[in-house]
Every structure is written in C-alpha cells, then in structure tokens.
Amino acid sequence: MAKLHISTTINGEPIEFLCDPPQTMLEVLRDQLGLTGSKEGCGSGDCGACSITVDGRLVCSCLMLAAEAEGHRLETIEGMARGDQLHPLQKKFVELAALQCGICTPGFLVASKALLDRNPNPTETEVRYWLAGNLCRCTGYDKIIRAVMEVAADMRETAR
Amino acid sequence: MNNIQYVAPQSIDEAVAAMAAANGTGRVLAGGTDLLIQMRAGVVSPGIIVDVKKIVEMTTIDETSGGYRIGAAVSGAVIGEHARLKKAWPGVVEAINLIGSKQIQGRASAGGNLCNASPAADSVPALVAAGAIVTVQGPKGRRDVPVEKIHAGPGRTTLQPGEIVVSFTLPARPAGSSDAYLRLIPRTEMDIAVVGCGVSLTIQNGTCTAARVGLGAVAPTVLLVEDAAKALAGSRLDDKALEAAAAACRAACKPINDKRGTIAYRTKIAGVLLKRAAGIAAERAGRK
Amino acid sequence: MSSQPYKWIGTRPNRPDGADKVTGRARFGADFNMPGQLIGKVLRSPHAHAVIRSIDTSAAEALPGVKAVVTAKDFPEQPNVIVPTGEMQVNLRDVTRNIMAREKALYEGHAVAAVAATTEAIAREALSLIRVEYEVLPHVIDVEEAMRDDAPVLHDHLRTEGVKPEPQKASNIAKRMENIKGDVAAGFKQAEIVIERSFTTQPVHQGYIEPHATLASAAEDGQVQIWSTTQGHFQVRGFCSRLLNIETSQIRVTPSEIGGGFGGKTVVYLEPVAVRLSQKTGKPVKMVMSREEVFRASGPAPGGSVKVKIGARRDGRIVAAECTIALQAGAFPGSPIGPACWTSFACYDIDNIQVIGYDVVSNRPKVAAYRAPGAPISAWGVESALDILAQELGMDPIDLRLKNAAKKGTKTSYGPTFDTIGFVETLEAAKNSAHYKSPVKPGYTRGVAAGFWFNVGADSSAAAHVAEDGTVTVISGNPDIGGSRASLALMAAEELGVDYEKVRPVIADTSSIGFNFVTGGSRVTFATGLAVVNAVKDMIRELKGRAAKTWGVDPEAVVWENGMARPAGSNVGEFDPLSLAQLAASAGKTGGPINGHAQLNVQGAGPGFGVHVVDLAVDRDTGIVTIDRYTAAQDVGTAIHPSYVEGQLQGGVVQGIGWALNEEYIYNSKGKLDNPGFLDYRMPVASDLPMIETILVEVANPSHPYGVRGVGEVPIVPPLATVGNAIARATGVRMTDLPMSPPKLSAALDAATPRMAAE
Ligand SMILES: Cc1cc2nc3c(=O)[nH]c(=O)nc-3n(C[C@H](O)[C@H](O)[C@H](O)COP(=O)(O)OP(=O)(O)OC[C@H]3O[C@@H](n4cnc5c(N)ncnc54)[C@H](O)[C@@H]3O)c2cc1C
C-alpha cells in the first residue's frame, strides 16, 4: 500500500505525515503524532471523545481519513491552552468539578469551545443539544453544562 | 490488507472517471460517517476511495429561479447555516440537521444519507415529501431522477455502477407552502429513527391544495405515501382528514420487528407523526 | 450538619490532576507505548454456546509480522477452588476459562485465541486465518429460562449449592441462598393489606467511556511490567501471578489514569493474555479492546427477576416482607446475588423478613460489579411494591417510608445491627426539599423511591513524606476514578494543619506501596482516607519527636497544632513553635528523613441511604418519558470535597435513569448481542436530562475520624423505581419490566386502554 504524504496544520503548526489511505485522523494523531489527548471511546462517531475541529468545524476524528487533512487547519485539545494559560473552559471545568474520570473531558472541551466560538450566549437547552454527541458516564452532565454556561457568561462580561 | 487508494478529484468528470477505472470497487467518500464505519466493520472494502469534497458543484448551495440546488456532499452544518434555504424548506433542513450529533453534522451529507440507502435515513422522507429531484452523473452521462426512485432496498440503490449523485434540486413552490419532518427516537438525540415522517403542503384560503408525504423506517425503502397526500389535499386539515391520512400511513407500513421497534409500535407511530408533522407544516405555511 | 469546624474538609479546591486532565496530558490506558511493542488482538467466539473441537493456528502463525498466537493451551489449568485474589473470591478454574475459552465457548464474544503482530492490521488479518472448529450447542440467556429443568446446561460439573439433599444433577442454578429474620408466615397473618408483584430487568453495561487497555512487558529475566487501566492494580498483579504461575514480586503493575469503571474494571480480561504474548515473543505487547468487544466480552451487570410480597397494617406499618431474587451470573457462577438479597429490605425496620436468592449461569459474558452490585435490581422490585402499598393506603410515599425506616439499633435481615445511620434524616430532607414542596406542574407527575448500600472498608496502605522545604507527598495505591486525589489531599492537609496546596497526592504502582484493595464499593475516601490520615498521624509523631530532640524535651511534651510543633504547656519550657518547613530543613541533624506509614483493614464503612424524587411527563401517544426535575438526597457522612460528592450522586442518578428508560442488552434468537455500540445501547445524552439537584445530608460515620461514609454506590439504587413509580402515577399503568422504553411503555398503555392506536 503506497503511503500518502499529507501536509496540514495542527494547532497552528505546519505538520507533515505519511499515512495509509484507510487510516483515520484519530489513529494518526494518537499513534503517529503523539497527540493522545484525543481519545477513542468507540471509533464509530457515538461518543465524541475524539472531537477535533477542522477549519473551525467540529468533527469526530475517528470518522475522518487522515488523508483528508491535506491543506486544512486542525485543532485538538493539545492546542487549547495558550502558552501557560488554560482556556477559560479548561479552568472552569477544573473549578466546577466538571470531570470525574476525565476521559470524556478533551472531547467536551473541544466541542464546548466550538459552541462558544459560534454562539456566545447559548441557553441551557442549546448547550445540552450541542453536547449530545459527547457521552459522559461519570458526571450526569450537570456540572459540565454549568461550566459551559458560566464560561459563556464570563466571556460576555469580559467582552463588554 | 488490500491495496486501498485515495483520490480527491477537483471535478465530477474526474471523479466519474476514477470510479469507472475502479471497475466497481470504487466508493464515493462524502462525510464518511457511514462509509468509515462500514470499512472499520469490514462490511465494505473499497479498492479506491473517491473523496468528492473538492468538487465545487457538489459542495455548494445555489438558488435557482425560486428553487434550490444543494450539492450532494454539502455537510449538514453548512446546510443548517443557510438562512434562506432554511426559511424556504424548513422541513428538509430540519431533517438533514437531525442526522447524528454536531460532530456528525460537521461532515454528514444528504447525498451520503441517500446513497447509504438506509430505510431510516432522516433526510430522505423530507426530500421525498419535498419532491426533490436528484441529478446523477455516471459513465453514460447525466440524468435527473425523483428522489423516491433511488432506494431499492436496505443498503441498495437504483444507481448504476459508477454513478455519482451530484446534487438535489428543490423546486420553486407557491406562497402558502411549507414542510416539516418529525422522527421518533427513544432518546432526544443520537438515535436512528424508529419512524420518520416528512410532510410538505400548500395551503390557500385555509384549504390544503397540494400535499406530499414521505415515510421512513417502516418498510425496506423510504415510502412516498400517495394515499396520505390524497387524504390531505382538498381538505381543511380537519381531524377527519388528518385521521384519514394517518390511516393511510399506517396502511402503507410494512415494518419489521428489530432492536429499534416493533411492527405494532412503528405502525402506530407512523400515524401519530403524520398528524403532528402535518400540523407543524400547516402552521409554517401560515394556516391561521 | 457536621459541627466540627474544619479548615480544609468541606471546601472545593481544584483537584491536583486537574490541569493534566483538561489539556490531554493525562495518560489513560491506551496512551502507553513502548519501543518495539507488538499489537495484540483477540479472536472471539461467534457462538453463544459451542464445544471447541479444534483450533488451527498454523496459517496465522505463518503470516509475516505475526510473532505469536496463544490459545487456552498456553495457560496452565487451574484447580476448581475459590481463592481470594486481592479482595475478591474467585474460582481460578473459571477465571482462566473466562480469559481464554477451553472446552467450550460459553458466550458470544468469549475469547478463544489471541495473536501478537507488528501492526494492528496484520494482527486483524491473522485472526481471520485462525480456524476454529465449533460444535454449536443450544444456548440460554434469560434467567428464568436458564433455571428450568430442560434448559441447556452450561457446566456439567455444576451442582446447586445451598440445597439439601445435595443435588445429583447438573444445573444452571449455581447457588440458592436465604436470609430470614423473624417468622414471615406469622407476620403475614397480622397483615391487613398484602401487595404481591413480580418484576424483571434486562442486563445492562457499566458503560465506561474508556475501553479496556493494557501494555505488558515480560523481560528475559522473568520480570514483568504491566500498565493497565484498572480499578485495582493489585488485583491485576494477583490474577496474573496466579493464572500464569509468576511470583507476585516479579510483577509490577502501574495503573494508568482510568476512564471510568463503575465496578467493571475490577477484573482482568486482557492483562494475562498480554503478559503471555509478551513472554512468548520477548517484546512488549499492547492490547486495546474495541467498543464492540467491551460490550460483547466485558463485565456487564446481570438481568434478573424479583418477586416481592409485602404485608402491612392499614396505618402503614409493614409486618412482613418476602422476596425471591434470581440473577444472571453470566457464563460462570458469581452474580451479586448476596448483596441483592441483603440490601432488598435493608432500608426498613421489619420484624419478619424472608429473602431467597438464586445465582444462575447463562450464555452471557460473566457479570462484573456495577455500582452497588445487585442492589438496584432488588430495590426496583421492593420500592415499586412499596409505592403500590402507598397508593392503596392513600399515604404519602415518604411518610410510608418514614413510618418503617431503619434506625440506629435496627437489626438487618442479614445479621448486623445498624449503628448511627441517616435514613430518617434523608427522608426528611427529601420531604422538606424545595422540589418536594413545590406543586407538580400540570402534565407532570412525581415519583419517589429509596435505596441502600453497605459501603466497603477493607485493605489500604498509605505513606507520607516531607520534602526538604516542608511540602508533603501523600502516597496511596488506589486509582483515582473521580477526584479521590483531592479528597485524600484535603484530609492530609486537615490532619497536618498545612495548606492543601502543599500536599501532593501520588498514586503508586504495586511495588512502591503496600497492598490496596480495589477502588470500588465506595471505599477509597473512607478506607484509603483513613490510611492516609493514619500515615500523616505517624508522620506527626515523628515530627513531634524531632521537635522534642531539638528542644531537648520528652516527645510527650510536644503537641502538633496548625502545622507546628509547640510545647505542650508552659512547664515544658519557652520554645518558639517549629513549623513543618523548619523541622524539614533541620531533619538531617535530627535523625534523617521524616516519613509516615500506615496499613489497615477496616470495617465499619458506614452504610448510606438515598431518597430520590422525580417529576416527569409521559407522552401517551409515543411512550416517550421526559424528565423535568430530579432531586437526590443522600446521607453522605461528611462531604470531604462536596463537588465530587455531588458528582457521584449526579452520575449515579443518570446511570439509573438510563437503566430505567432505555439501556438493555438485546440478544437475537442465536444468542448474539444485537446492540454492541453506543448508538443502540442507549445511555443518556446531555439533552435527555435536566440538572440533577442534590441534597447532602451529613450524618457523620462514627467509625471514621472525619465521619466519612462511602457515597458512590447508593445513588444508582433508587432511580429505577423512582422513575417507574412516577410513570405508574402518571398513567395508571405499573411497569414491571425494565427498561421502560417507548415501544414497551406504549404497548402497555395501549393494552391498558384499548382504543384505536393513534385515535
Ligand atoms: C453517530 C452517528 C449518528 C448517526 N445518526 C444518524 C441519524 O440520526 N439519521 C440518519 O439518517 N443517519 C444517521 N447516521 C448515518 C450517517 O451519518 C448519515 O447517513 C449521513 O448522512 C451519511 O452521509 P455521509 O456524507 O457521511 O456519507 P458517506 O459515509 O460519505 O457515504 C455513505 C454512502 O454513500 C455513498 N455516497 C456518498 N455520497 C455519494 C454520492 N454523492 N454519490 C454516490 N454515492 C455516494 C458512499 O460511497 C457510501 O457508501 C449516523 C451516523 C453516525 C456515525
């Protein structure tokens, strides 16, 4: 199987890698690029633990071929903090105990950021539906939803 | 491991050529939300994957003299952000937007939903109700087909080898028209429809002058239920007409018992959803 | 509420592992790799029940890139004996057969062979080259069917334990047990009203988001290292040692961060196989289950049946109670039938109780623990029956429970007499909650139920070290599954009188700390917490000794207060207090490093009780249930870090709601699982739920210095009946089989009100 040579941008850095055509983006992120922050909970698009954004769009990296990254901009959990500053969502998740085991957390953070980038003033229902593709078995979602709502409110406050 | 190839052509002609060259082992890749799962499960093992997302005609939405042309590979998220399309065809857009999660929406296309040929595909009953026309291109050129003619059975389509769905055309329609799509799922999200029902209708002076009804997950293919449409058309959408249409939907059902629902349940729900969807469509069409 | 003024306990600081877990740095099971590692994959039985005639691995072995293939032959036979492995009682003969089928495949997904290859793709291809000759046998899944005389028998050697005379014939009923208090027959004679109903549940899965994963490296000198996602790395060590005949000290297990377990990661599946493959190849071997494998082959919880009979007087006083419970153990004996029986009536002070339980094998994966194992199933029956009783008596359901509530001094049906417990307080808290006092919205109805769990103590070890600058490391041996690092650090800070920020908790591997029982049974904050407190006490003793040496006084003349050594009184002499940092700085001169250690086996975990209230609506046309409001009140002892206590309640409630409404294993006629994925195994998603309100009732546990009780198990016990009771009150239809999914509920509603389906 001839390897494909892919040039892409991940978390702002130009990256090149070789992959087999059927390899998923998640496999390449985790096994080749060492970006193990994206998790595989199912490999079938059901759990959202592998969430990344591609040109700002939220997708499951387990349902994307690595070859499709060519020429696009990818963001993963590893690119969320700026320097030594956690993103407000990351901070709030810790403060409000919005994680227990933490396996779902990278996916929730990436998905929540994609929501707030688009809609800085979501209702609780909007947050719940936006995050319906992210499964969490530990928290019952309560503290996750609260954290996202609070960050949205804080960010509106600062923007004012 | 077999020798899989990946290509991402810029034009439909190239894509059709790549499919033709693959001798039946080619697979179109749109959002991949069905294809990658089937590859992982070993259900399909393509020789060549033809990614169509670099083809402009397949990834754009155009307005065409009152109607719309939606590229077959446009993602649900992009469709949902098209304000004018949403206003004109709220039922079609809500059906496409019900597919999967926000993550799935970032990739999943109406073309993939149709070509995957699941009887439970959410966008299809709405597209059937809308009277959408599908433009198909293959080795023998282009043709236009009514959307309800594409499904042949679970996982099977009437597409000829090497044919690619290029786009959907939603016709122009008179004022006082609208549509709606409802599905039943056990949870609020992330489920495959137990039953799906799309209704498109036109109301003039309180009377329904035209109607189409599409029904999903109750038979081997998505159904165009003409008897239900007949029951609605000409009526004032009163309880009697709605019940007659619901009865027509129930009569059209040829469902199976499976992990998602029973025959009795699916049949009952087909009627329930018809009434509710017709009510929403009528409201949207401006019924007072 | 607790009267003791604490500085740290009861506060909500950031967890020590917070930054790692929000940045993707934290390493979970599948995140470990070693140079030169191979990938291991398991071949699984496609049949629910089949004799394995032969296995031909030659073609797989010949495939380039394949380095080893193992089958049951590569694992030594084990005796038919029950041994303690870590905390659990397991039959070694069964465990070795569960990790690799021998004579028979006993469930679809049962491992029959495994390969190690240079890539995952090659490993997969190798699996397809292994030829297994099966003789397919009739199978049985359902517990009632498995108990019938003519059911296909799974194990020819299995005789029902606990019946007399000893049976001669093989049966799927592994065990019959009973616990009896008083005289039920006499009790029922006093009853003015008797409720008798049968209830059933389907098997469910723990549903942790992280699949099982392990990396094993067996070196040429016999030393073995394992990295694994587990609730008990000491159990992994114990199992691997026994199953592979390796001396325990040769094995070192490092726990990864763990992505949920809920009881399901207290057993082994992959680890012994990975070690064996590594031994055969001389290379590290990594194995990760797919989600489908997790569903088909890892520990689900049982389905079961519960027959309940409750007799009461008109004033609501229960005079007699009886129940018969049968649980699916899966392919090998060992369902949680004990706890299911013991917890059934534990909430109530009833003079006459008879509980009979059956442990039944069937062609399903061997069950593993799932949060309060067994208790939700018996509570589903008992708490539903109590609701019927309340309805028939016209009594408020909380008042009925208050009238019969267990208290300090109540003797349980299974033996112990309760010390201080908080059931009455919890019932009252629920009754006085804003939720219960609010009017029910039009279109909605309210349901109530209660639940109980013993909580567990058992073995823990801990150590504490002071560094040169006076900061502290606390070392324990329980994987942190939901914030336990924070709770342990809080207790250490409180005990030591130093800032929480100065205490760093670390989870050590099996070779770096003494034995620890699993993270499970809600024991870590209680038992390991106690070990940490004792280790810190040990360290304080040492610190006082160092101060005494510095001052030239008796150690007894030194007290430890607010993080400082002080003279016990003015008669000791005038000395400036010595801070932890000062004592640490001068440690070299006063006797070297300052450490503390503790090990313990504790009882007295302090039972917990929960009372839940739900408001929900039922769409009568579709059978869809919408939950509008949910409140969980629970006696939590002392909430060390209240956010994580609330989180335990909220998470347990939502798992219970899933169990009640949509989660179930669906088997087809061939005994194959039809829904081995998250799309059709329907766990609740965020949009299915409202916020989950919690009321933490703090009735301190007298057996713990800070009053800690376990909190993690109780919250999954009440929701099944809470939801069912509300549905019954909404519709007039009492559902008796879980899940109450839309098709089932709709059919029940239609059967109760015959009318044109969609009228
Ligand atoms: C978690 C999850 C949830 C889902 N939920 C839903 C749901 O709620 N409702 C629902 O209906 N579906 C659902 N699906 C299924 C799937 O997302 C949809 O069917 C989606 O619309 C498929 O589109 P796609 O672009 O991803 O298709 P792809 O996977 O790219 O393609 C699907 C099939 O169609 C073929 N194909 C694609 N485009 C063309 C074309 N233009 N011409 C010819 N052949 C083509 C492909 O070769 C492939 O065989 C879900 C899937 C997942 C993973």
Ligand code: FES
């Ligand atoms: S791993 Fe991609 S959605 Fe679960």
Ligand code: FES
């Ligand atoms: S915190 Fe464990 S799955 Fe979400």
